[in-house]
Amino acid sequence: MSDAADLLNTSRDTAQTPSPASSTATVEGYNFAFLDEQTKRMIRRSLLKAVAIPGYQVPFGSREMPLPYGWGTGGIQVSAAVIGANDTLKVIDQGADDTTNAVNIRRFFARTAGVATTTKTSDATVIQTRHRIPEAALHEGQIMVYQVPMPEPLFRLEPRIVESRKLHALGEYGLMRVRLYEDIVRHGAIATTYDYPVIVNGRYLTSPSPIPKFDNPKLHMNPALQLFGAGRERRLYAIPPYTPVESLDFDDHPFEIQKWDAHCALCGATDSFLDEVITDDAGTRMYVCSDSDYCGSRTATKEVA
């Protein structure tokens, strides 16, 4: 079991680990993975509470990070709190390992924690993500860390936090049901395509973070531990392994995911989330997998065969 997966058994050993910074090339003058151990302990305690109450937003003492708010400070704090020297980190943004923000965050952990990094979904023990869940199925022992801009799923309907906390306490989610209903009245279909609201473990209305609704089914009964960090809004929440996650819908308008009349121009996949790329001034488009690892490994397999 990886250090990260050990987290829930004990947080003491990480606190006492002699700083791996001495043995690996990390930034001088900073603790392993940037945050001090007291802060990590605070975050781990909040994470334990989050795991104990799936989908519930746990307030935590979010710290200033050396990256701007809105760029993944919540995810980075969660990753910094759970990562150990033996972990292997993968960071994706929009599904890809090579997007600027992913490169930057991966570099941050390589610098401050000296951990191994990978682009392979299956090799990673900790995967920090913005806006996607990898196409390849996750397995037990892996931790998904989601960067969350707005943890409160009701914020567009009720921006006052005092009020939205009451609604959660009462399990009163009629506002959201009515909004989805109004979508159907106006457009004939539910017009939410990303950050599609879910009910976790039959209790809390939860934001899955701005992943496309295409990824929502992957949240359900996932063998990996899914942790969500919102740095600017100072909230953590979690979906523990094998937890039921239901996307809101109606009997006569069941939940559906996006489909394309196209396949990936690189690997030919028809089952993955496709990005549209404009290739010339005339507006010609091609479609490619958003998950760069999935696409790359499919292309590699094809070449071997």
Add this chain to the structure above:
Amino acid sequence: MYVAVKGGERAIEQSWDLLAKARRGNPDVPALSVTQIREQMRLAVSRVMSEGALYDETLAALAIKQAAGDLVEAIFLLRAYRTTLPRLGTTKPIDTATMRLSRRISATFKDVPGGQVLGATYDYTQRLLDFALLAEGEANDAHAHGGREPLPGEIRADLAQDSAHVESNGAAAPGEVTIPPVPPISATPRVTDILGRDGLLEALRADGTDPEPHDLVHSPLFTPASRTARLQNLARGDEGFLLALGYSTQRGYGNDHPFAGEIRIGQVAVEIVPEELGFAIDIGEIAVTECQMVTQFGGNQDVPPQFTQGYGLAFGHNERKALAMSLVDRALRTQELGDAVTSPAQQQEFVLYHSDNVEASGFVQHLKLPHYVDFQAELELVRRLRAEHAAKYGTQAAGASDGLAAPAVQNTQEAA
């Protein structure tokens, strides 16, 4: 002493002397030159030019020097100078599709024609203080951020580099950064034009007319204000104010689902058409930052659902301002797009009358002026009310009820 405010000529003169000394700081430390400020504090210069509504890097730098780095004061200085300038002519609208790009990104597509060009940005720096800059010498500058050693975690160093120097230096040896000669100003299609072609994005001028823009300098603002008046107001508006308002729309006080369709920074040509010539001549270049924010609109009976736009433009390099401005511009269009106005950022009166920091700073700080005549009137009133209160309820109650007297005072006229 505060008393000196009353006719204290000598006090004012001495305050000027003190200000000059305070501005200069320790005379043993070499003075900053205006050129140094212009060259090394380019972002401050950009902000002062935008909100000062005058494109002149040297004068903006001078204002920053004179204001000891207080940017709102510098903006005020520049505005006060600008107002003395005669209007010699009006330029043609600048064409931001034709630009010498130094930075251009779209958050809506992974790649776009013309490429994603990061340019000089703090975006992907890790905010660790660079203590090397503490050493005053210039020796370290060359190595500050461009170290050629691959950084740990840079799994696709080659790929990242390609995208950072798109096309302009394709011939350079890998790992070698060459600064290409200044390319000409040329057209790069806008991302929004490509979206617009499919009807996914609203047309900017549905009726094909191009009305003469409103001129806030010559005619005062009334709401509902035309879009041109609003944009002019926002372009001169305080960055911090627009930032907070734009941020509020992202947190639920407003409901626009924004995407940064395109942010582009670069030089554009400025042209005028002199009457005696009758054709356009190029009189120079200015640097601008433009942001086109793509947002949602549900549509109605007449218009199918489509994306709408918010627009932001600032002089020089100022992305925060341009982004915030585009969010607020879009929020101010709420009513014309048929949605209910519910949030501060959507209320024209609230936004447009409070956005100007020269006005706001002046009025907030005028509270430092003597107000003792008005205050005397208030003092007399409060004393009389307290005496009446004491007569009615007894002295003990009056002593314990300081808080109760206050509401009565609030009802009286505000001191102007």
